[in-house]
Amino acid sequence: MAAPTAGACCKAWWPLLRNEPDITAAVVAEHGLSEDEYRTILNVLGREPNLTELGIFSVMWSEHCSYKSSKVWLKTLPTEAPWVICGPGENAGVVDIGEGKAVIFKMESHNHPSFIEPYQGAATGVGGILRDVFTMGARPIANMNALRFGAPEDPKTRHLVAGVVAGVGGYGNCVGVPTVGGEVNFDPAYNGNILVNAMTVGLADVDKIFYSAAAGIGNPVVYVGSKTGRDGIHGATMASAEFDDATEEKRPTVQVGDPFTEKLLIEACLELMATDAIVAIQDMGAAGLTCSSVEMADKGGVGLDLDIDQVPQRETGMSTYEVMLSESQERMLMVLRPGAEDIARKIFEKWQLDFAVVGKVSNTGRFIGRAGGEVVFDIPVRPLVDESPEYERPWVKTEAPAPLGKIAAPMDHMEALQTLLAGPDLSSRRWVWEQYDHTVMADTVRKPGGDAAIVRIHGSNRGLAVATDCTPRYCRAEPEAGGAQAVAEVWRNLTAVGARPLAITDCLNFGNPERPEIMGQFVGCIQGMTAACRALDFPVVSGNVSLYNETHGQAILPTPAIGGIGVLDDLGRFADLALRREKDIMLLVGHTKGHLGQSIYLRQLLNRDDGQAPAVDLSAERRNGDFIRNLIVEGWVDSCHDLSDGGLLVAAAEMALAGGIGLALSGPNDAGFWFGEDQGRYLIAVPETALGLVLQRAEEREVAVQTIGITGGEALTLNASTPISIAELRRCHESWLPGYMANA
């Protein structure tokens, strides 16, 4: 390194390590550190770092671990509510659901590795998020995933879909946690950067939650799980850069997962957690042993001494640099109560997992590693965390698009419906979720394919609803509206089954934050999310940011994926989208203007992506949602679907398909009415006996409702159109994805 020389004078005392290159400007750049950042390192250390230390700084200060571009904005998100036990900052968010139980959940991205190696990338994404949740004392009870792929026509898409779906299933199925739902979207903007966002929901006792702050000077630091290998070195740094032509060469930075070991690790950790042996625990995720040690030490305000020779290693001859930066999977670090080593060792040996005391908590405030009796790194903990860069990146507000003019319907509405149901955006995802075990644990109440999945809270009559959502094309057109819409739609999905929405996790996927227009998308989405979280009492309790989703300067659509949870207090009363009876009256709830800007109708039938995103009226959202939820929990309505992609006619068709019952619909002959994507709307099927009450209550609560049809028969009809049989609709809806994947 030519310019900064501040630390050079102190270099002499350092033991010369074998085969270590000098820290040149090129070596610093290869570690993804800027000159300014390197200068800060020299100041922190008061000398030049050795290679291991440089590696430690580089991963800790990577975008992936430090959130340096996003931190300043993440702080503005609402994170509190009376039911929030732990918000962002720990491994996952914790929410009190009553009766002594807590739900622990988070969503995380594994985008970059999944593009390079789809099976392992997706599999280890699932493994990582599971660990974040059981680290805190929860048994994982449900997995979700939000997947975004490039255009179906792109030559890589099929291979990526096949690999990612097999990887998600391969891991989740083996560990025995049901994958109960998610999203799959296609858009050319993801051709070079797919998104794999995985979410885990776990259940714990409120008085048995585990945190990561190390404590107790002299307490043993223990390593459990798999051995450390050379895989995944610099995964966090790789995930903090754009892709280029050399992306394929990054394959060695992708980790390899072993779900069998993860299953054993879950059981062993939960068994140990039932004792009082654990003081603090942290999984080894991105940046492996480095990040877990540093975070535990920093949160506890203590130092940590590690003996690198004690770390279980898969291969011989690994350097300290490799051990500290490996992202080998299925590993955990914990601080134990003194004397608890034997209890813990016994449990881990029973489950055939590695167990090693690798260090102790110190009062030095320093993170010190020794190998062969010599100090091989020595870094003060606080500055390693606190001095990490934080950028207020310049941003420009996304220009508001012009409103969409008048649209001439390109075809008859029923033909449009069939075309949409048989297209990539709205076709059935059955091909995907039948590859996921969604019924293991025997508590799945509502399977994938509905608005929200429902799992029973084991051993009770209460349920947990889980949903993920985001509409990236809205976020691109108008980031603020799109951010608000993503939060509102998850809230709506949970409401549509009758659940009381409690909190969300976010997975913020964007392009290169060093570009002001990308940063503008990020800021806009955050602002929209903030407004919606506030209005709906729906705080963010955990999350993850994935930036640099770009290839050759082509960014993905801004994609703030939201995952939310809600509670059902009585599993005797919930709704799903299936029609259940003949002669129910179909009521459209919420105000319909016929907004076609940025709609699926526009995109798929007219090949246009213009116009404004639909606005979210947050007070109407709340009013309509509360109205719906009350009808469900009081037992008046058991068949409900929220309106989203494709609008009213698509939603009606989905309800008919799910219930196997036909529908006769009537209304204006206007594409905007049937396919518009106005927000805050639901479609409910009301038994005639309840109709009076529902209409009266709607009037009292000032909720817009209108009758649009009646259930019955075996076909869907619209005004005077020729009926389409449910069987034919089903053929349209179910054929696209299996057909597409069969052409591999």
Next chain:
Amino acid sequence: MKACVVVFPGSNCDRDVQVALSNVIGGPVEMVWHGDSEMAATDLIVLPGGFSYGDYLRSGAMSARSPVMREIIARAERGVAVLGICNGFQVLTEAGLLPGALLPNAGLKFVCRDVRVRVENSQTPFTNSYEQGQVLSIPVAHHDGQYFAEPHTLDAMRTGDQIAFRYDDDNPNGSLDDIAGIFNQRKTVLGLMPHPERAADALHGGTDGRGLLQSLVAALA
């Protein structure tokens, strides 16, 4: 009636079947660790679903050689009822308690969905609460569920009424002769791919699997 569920490393339906059984029995169901070589007296031994030993080598192959299996084989020879579900079925074929083998699904993909299965022999301790020919809806969730046996083995099974369940025009995995579950010759051991414990209470969306557990209680209690 006393029942126990064996836990192998990687079993993941052990709790599910324990809960379903204990609801039907109205009492506790013991868990037995695979590493134990002794087992208390019991009327029914259940080998649960999951990915024991990660399905490494071949699904069920390593578990079939667990210490507890020696005892289970001995008990099965004495006529104690043994039920293997999904991975448990794979273990039973690997252990030689049931004939044939389970190969990767014909579609080479994991498949999780409700399937229609037909009761082919209702005169056994496992199936006495069903009607002969009754069609049930029970979920499957497996990657290696394609049943295979040599022609002479299959013939012997057919003549010996050893075919317990067949997929009813709904074969999810390419199983030979649509076989979903089989008995040993004495009808004291049953292996099946569908998961009766996942269709055992109303919130599962169906209770067709419960009859299998009720049959066992009726026969063994």
